[in-house]
Amino acid sequence: MLAFTRRLLPLTRSIRAYSTPPPSLLDGEQTIYQKLTEKFAPSQLQVQDVSGGCGSFYAIVIASDAFKGLSTLKQHKLVTQTLKSDIEGIHGLQIKTIVS
Template identity: 65%
Template sequence: MFAVALARRVGASRVPRLIRNYAAAPPSGLSEGERTIFQKLTEKFSPAELEVQDVSGGCGTFYQIIIASEAFKGLPTVKQHRMVNEVLKQEIEGIHGLQLKTSPA
């Protein structure tokens, strides 16, 4: 869904090949870190859209997360991010960076 919208916005040739877009169960091919993050966020927020990507080159030190959930409805972005950070507290301790984009579904 997001990849399609992104392709329309920036042109298909500029869409990153590593974007992983999921809305239900994690597909095969995820790294252990991506799978853990995906499962925790899915359990807590039942997201309408969820992307989890290790953008550190596979070493698991920097993740990009895009999540849309009804749980964020009416909340400022800072509170949305705090909610995600609380769920991923243990994982965040072991990584160097997190790029996070949240939105209400």
């Protein structure tokens, strides 16, 4: 029997709510951060380009009251719909949603 483990995004940056993206974010990270902040008013948000800076794979951790009462699938659909135009050209997206 094969055992599968789930690799979670390491929290290399502190997770905080900002009105503007933290200055340490790359351009693609800033764009995603701003859109998610405007749509969900998250209590926690982390956006990280995990492709080595080329913008082909992003990992997102987001906590918001907007996810209350929704299944994980519906929460992820809300995030991907918000980022639809931004994620069309990327290879992958890892999303972790948290109800705050």
